[in-house]
Amino acid sequence: MMKPAKFPMSRILSQGVVLCGVILMLSGSLATTARAADEPEFSTGSNEVLIKEIDQLIRRSWNDNLIKPSEVASDGEWLRRVYLDVVGHIPPVEVAREFIKSKDPAKRSKMIDQLLDNPDYVRNWTTIWTNHSIGRGFRTRGDRDEVSRLGMDKFYREVFARNRPWNEVVKDIVTAEGNFEENGAVNFILAQMEMPDEGVQLTADFTRLFLGIQVQCTQCHDHPFNDWKQDQFWSYNSIFRQTGKDIQRKYDEDSGRMVVDFVEVTWRNVDSQEVFYERRNGEVRPAYPVFNSHKINPAPHVDRRQEFGELLQKDEDRMVAAAMVNRMWGHFFGYGFTKPVDDMGPHNPPSHPEVMELLTSSFVESGYDVKQLIRWIANTEAYNLTSQFNKENEIDNPAAGEIPLFSHMYVKALEVEQLYDSLIIATNAHKTNSRNFEAAEQQRQRWLGEFITLFGDDENDSSTSFNGSIPQALMMMNGELVTRATSLERGSFLSETIASPGDDVAKVKEIYLATLSRYPNGRELSSISKLFRSSGPNKAYAYQDLLWALLNSNEFIVNH
Amino acid sequence: MNLPVPDGMNRRHFMRHMAAGATILPAMQFIDHVKANAQTVRKNQKACILLWMSGGPPTIDIWDLKPGSKNGGEFQPISTKGDMQISEHMPRTANVMDELSIVRSMSTREADHGRGRYFMHTSYVPNPTVIHPTFGSVVSYELADTRKDLEIPSFVSVSGNSMGPGYLGMGHAPFVVQSNGQIRNAGRSNETGRLGQRLAMLGEIESNFINSDRGDFPKAHQEVYQKAVNLMTSEQMQAFEVSQEPDQIKQMYGVTGGAGGMGMGANRFGEGCLLARRLVESGVPFVEVDMGGWDLHNDVFNTLRDQRLPQLDQAMSALVADLKQRGLLEHTVIVWMGEFGRTPRINQNVGRDHWAASWSSVIGGGGLKGGQAIGATDKDGIGIESQSYVPGNIWATVAHALGIPLDTVHTSKRGRPMKIANGQPPIAELIG
Numbered sequence: 001m002m003k004p005a006k007f008p009m010s011r012i013l014s015q016g017v018v019l020c021g022v023i024l025m026l027s028g029s030l031a032t033t034a035r036a037a038d039e040p041e042f043s044t045g046s047n048e049v050l051i052k053e054i055d056q057l058i059r060r061s062w063n064d065n066l067i068k069p070s071e072v073a074s075d076g077e078w079l080r081r082v083y084l085d086v087v088g089h090i091p092p093v094e095v096a097r098e099f100i101k102s103k104d105p106a107k108r109s110k111m112i113d114q115l116l117d118n119p120d121y122v123r124n125w126t127t128i129w130t131n132h133s134i135g136r137g138f139r140t141r142g143d144r145d146e147v148s149r150l151g152m153d154k155f156y157r158e159v160f161a162r163n164r165p166w167n168e169v170v171k172d173i174v175t176a177e178g179n180f181e182e183n184g185a186v187n188f189i190l191a192q193m194e195m196p197d198e199g200v201q202l203t204a205d206f207t208r209l210f211l212g213i214q215v216q217c218t219q220c221h222d223h224p225f226n227d228w229k230q231d232q233f234w235s236y237n238s239i240f241r242q243t244g245k246d247i248q249r250k251y252d253e254d255s256g257r258m259v260v261d262f263v264e265v266t267w268r269n270v271d272s273q274e275v276f277y278e279r280r281n282g283e284v285r286p287a288y289p290v291f292n293s294h295k296i297n298p299a300p301h302v303d304r305r306q307e308f309g310e311l312l313q314k315d316e317d318r319m320v321a322a323a324m325v326n327r328m329w330g331h332f333f334g335y336g337f338t339k340p341v342d343d344m345g346p347h348n349p350p351s352h353p354e355v356m357e358l359l360t361s362s363f364v365e366s367g368y369d370v371k372q373l374i375r376w377i378a379n380t381e382a383y384n385l386t387s388q389f390n391k392e393n394e395i396d397n398p399a400a401g402e403i404p405l406f407s408h409m410y411v412k413a414l415e416v417e418q419l420y421d422s423l424i425i426a427t428n429a430h431k432t433n434s435r436n437f438e439a440a441e442q443q444r445q446r447w448l449g450e451f452i453t454l455f456g457d458d459e460n461d462s463s464t465s466f467n468g469s470i471p472q473a474l475m476m477m478n479g480e481l482v483t484r485a486t487s488l489e490r491g492s493f494l495s496e497t498i499a500s501p502g503d504d505v506a507k508v509k510e511i512y513l514a515t516l517s518r519y520p521n522g523r524e525l526s527s528i529s530k531l532f533r534s535s536g537p538n539k540a541y542a543y544q545d546l547l548w549a550l551l552n553s554n555e556f557i558v559n560h
Numbered sequence: 561m562n563l564p565v566p567d568g569m570n571r572r573h574f575m576r577h578m579a580a581g582a583t584i585l586p587a588m589q590f591i592d593h594v595k596a597n598a599q600t601v602r603k604n605q606k607a608c609i610l611l612w613m614s615g616g617p618p619t620i621d622i623w624d625l626k627p628g629s630k631n632g633g634e635f636q637p638i639s640t641k642g643d644m645q646i647s648e649h650m651p652r653t654a655n656v657m658d659e660l661s662i663v664r665s666m667s668t669r670e671a672d673h674g675r676g677r678y679f680m681h682t683s684y685v686p687n688p689t690v691i692h693p694t695f696g697s698v699v700s701y702e703l704a705d706t707r708k709d710l711e712i713p714s715f716v717s718v719s720g721n722s723m724g725p726g727y728l729g730m731g732h733a734p735f736v737v738q739s740n741g742q743i744r745n746a747g748r749s750n751e752t753g754r755l756g757q758r759l760a761m762l763g764e765i766e767s768n769f770i771n772s773d774r775g776d777f778p779k780a781h782q783e784v785y786q787k788a789v790n791l792m793t794s795e796q797m798q799a800f801e802v803s804q805e806p807d808q809i810k811q812m813y814g815v816t817g818g819a820g821g822m823g824m825g826a827n828r829f830g831e832g833c834l835l836a837r838r839l840v841e842s843g844v845p846f847v848e849v850d851m852g853g854w855d856l857h858n859d860v861f862n863t864l865r866d867q868r869l870p871q872l873d874q875a876m877s878a879l880v881a882d883l884k885q886r887g888l889l890e891h892t893v894i895v896w897m898g899e900f901g902r903t904p905r906i907n908q909n910v911g912r913d914h915w916a917a918s919w920s921s922v923i924g925g926g927g928l929k930g931g932q933a934i935g936a937t938d939k940d941g942i943g944i945e946s947q948s949y950v951p952g953n954i955w956a957t958v959a960h961a962l963g964i965p966l967d968t969v970h971t972s973k974r975g976r977p978m979k980i981a982n983g984q985p986p987i988a989e990l991i992g
Contacts, residue, residue: 194674195675195686196672204689214689216687216689217689219689399775411774411778468729469730470713470787470791473784473787473788474745474788477745477785477789477792478792479744524765531760535757541754541757545758546761548761549759549764549765550765553762554766554769554770554777554778554781555765555768555769557781558777558781
């Protein structure tokens with residue numbers, strides 16, 4: 001099992017030279033295909049030392065596992081991916097055209113910087129964190145809703161627009177009090193307090209989302225796979241016991257009934273210093289407010305959430321930082337360093353502990369700078385590889401339960417918001433709609449609402465665009481959204497494309513680029529042409545059928 | 561070209577289209593499962609119909625009356641064909657109570673709508689570490705292999721969303737339809753005859769991606785689309801067309817309005833029950849029909865007398881009689897329940913509030929013993945004076961009736977073994 005015997009260095013090198021030459025000649029792309037496995041050559045154009053260090057560490061894991069990385073993704077594939085991951089939708093057709101054409105060797109790192117300043121960056125990350133925090137329900141303010149999506153959105157919009165330090169954000173969330181629209185941060189807590197349960201849900205979700213650990217396993221018993229004891233859950237829980245909720249109702253003349261006016265998170269007086277929990281053997285034990293080794297004064301007059309928030313902001317154990325780093329890596333790759341990203345702990349060691357450590361300490365040093373964290377991840381070599389695997393990295397398949405080695409990109413189903421916004425971008429509807437932003441936004445919320453009612457489940461963040469159900473396929477095939485996107489009305493993307501100068505091949509290419517951010521290959525072109533020829537007298541229908549097929553395809557509905 | 565163009569209702573369109581243009585031959589790999597007779601009655605296939613009373617029904621006014629108690633309320637009991645009495649406002653159902661049994665000692669501890677809904681559907685209390693499947697998903701999962709020629713979904717939820725499939729996966733999620741059988745986006749618009757052309761193009765694009773070595777997702781996507789197309793064009797879709805029923809049957813369920821000349825509008829719940837019968841007849845193993853409006857904190861007696869009970873009575877009695885007459889009742893279990901019952905005490909708004917400690921559900925058909933009242937509450941309806949039951953007992957009884965082994969264990973996404981019906985035993989009196 002010696003490496004040199006398996007991959008003769010000379011062969012790899014010579015192939016690399018030849019292939020590089022060909023590709024550079026053809027397209028001016030910065031792709032380097034087969035490379036010596038321990039000699040990083042790829043660069044997005046960024047000079048950051050940290051990125052090189054990460055690249056080397058990840059390369060080492062490829063060498064250790066005797067695999068060969070996939071090739072660097074084509075510009076089209078990578079652009080579509082980075083757009084979806086950073087701003088939440090596919091690239092507009094003109095951006096794709098320019099980017100593929102550009103010969104600037106630093107175009108990828110420049111694109112990342114550009115996207116971090118794109119207004120859709122704020123919108124995308126607001127959506128992501130609002131969904132993490134309160135789920136996808138509460139789309140429009142229902143008159144009985146005790147959670148405000150508007151408020152939560154407002155909070156995160158400010159967080160991401162100002163790029164606020166993440167440790168401060170976490171403190172704001174945990175210490176939040178007040179009105180659910182004035183202080184939107186309270187909505188995380190309110191969403192976990194829908195059912196009366198002594199803060200059990202709140203304990204479980206806070207620690208999972210912001211600390212990356214699953215203490216709920218210890219709600220009923222000691223952790224089965226590590227040395228966490230049952231009191232750990234109840235220690236966290238005791239911190240949240242002073243959390244109250246106050247619902248103000250008012251009479252609504254239209255409906256003739258009482259409706260929710262507003263909801264507040266309030267201070268709740270508790271007399272006892274401890275909470276009691278039951279061991280499996282029936283023994284009752286007390287737990288006190290403790291965060292790791294940091295004891296919180298259990299006296300009833302002390303605001304435990306406030307104390308906890310300050311400990312989180314200091315983050316001496318770097319749990320807040322590590323949780324964010326792992327989740328962020330998972331966002332970009334589909335898998336974090338642990339599976340799932342929010343189940344870290346001694347029972348579940350990370351796949352790449354050194355990378356994780358390096359990113360975590362750098363994130364802390366940066367002052368919990370979220371944009372900087374994204375910039376580092378998106379500039380890594382691993383993030384720039386294609387999603388196609390090769391003969392020598394087939395084992396790198398986390399979907400089959402393997403530890404991810406990041407030797408190729410993993411395919412992710414689009415989130416439902418990504419799907420909607422990408423359909424809009426692909427068919428240029430954002431341009432015709434821009435005159436009436438509000439109406440467009442209402443339409444978006446209505447569709448998302450319908451989608452989520454039909455397909456959403458109770459897990460806050462698992463509503464991807466494709467969960468394998470027939471109603472979803474029916475909705476894509478026959479629903480209003482795709483019907484509208486493929487409309488032949490005057491001014492629509494399709495009618496404009498058909499009316500534009502150029503032959504059928506040029507137009508088919510344009511439609512491919514608008515939807516899949518790539519041009520069709522030779523085989524596709526010839527079979528599509530064949531289908532065009534046999535499609536009857538109305539050419540417009542053929543185009544419409546093609547666009548329908550592209551929007552319904554497996555390639556469209558994934559980020560890869 | 562992997563996408564087969566399906567047969568079925570649209571086949572004629574395809575054929576005409578093909579004859580005209582001789583167009584899309586590559587896509588026309590008809591899969592060879594043309595059903596000569598889609599209406600074949602599958603009488604010996606087991607099924608379950610859950611009548612879900614959303615909001616929490618006051619069972620003390622329906623199934624377990626307390627005349628003479630301060631909690632008794634306004635209604636009187638009447639005798640039935642079974643060995644028990646029920647509310648005077650359920651006269652038609654009284655006539656079929658020899659087929660159904662009442663479990664009068666449900667004690668289910670969850671008196672919040674969300675938690676009760678979860679508990680009653682799944683047999684498990686809500687738990688942050690795992691999402692349990694609703695029992696319809698369990699049945700779909702367990703019986704799917706016995707319904708190989710079923711082209712329509714094996715778990716249909718009528719007028720409500722039921723709950724999710726949890727760790728059993730989206731393939732066993734409820735397929736939600738309205739009571740008139742209308743399916744969202746089922747796409748009659750494709751009768752323009754262009755579906756074939758579209759699928760041909762889709763097949764081209766999808767195969768290209770499938771063959772590009774990117775894992776299992778691209779293929780899985782294609783398979784779901786195949787199923788959806790099969791559904792769109794299946795003859796079995798006729799099962800959803802309640803309107804095809806003869807008038808006399810529609811009247812029986814109250815679909816056409818006027819429950820027994822009481823001047824009422826169309827009975828949507830009745831329509832849902834009729835749809836359930838059609839689906840069961842076509843081989844669907846689990847149908848849930850939702851009836852709302854039970855959260856009666858105010859004005860409970862007038863609402864029951866004038867609205868809820870006449871509708872429930874007509875629909876439920878029609879369902880039992882209709883199944884019986886078609887020879888389906890002995891293979892079809894009917895379960896009636898909601899999140900919880902309602903307080904024996906009548907509140908200051910002449911309503912009843914949430915109450916999970918002592919209430920009733922109803923179960924029958926599928927070979928279970930009917931005509932019994934199982935368990936008992938005390939004279940004021942507050943305490944239980946017998947063995948008490950939880951939803952797991954009901955679902956274990958259903959599993960038994962459907963032939964699903966009670967030692968069946970599923971595995972949660974975290975690898976935890978989960979017993980069917982939470983490991984509860986079935987109710988002995990019912991299976992005898």
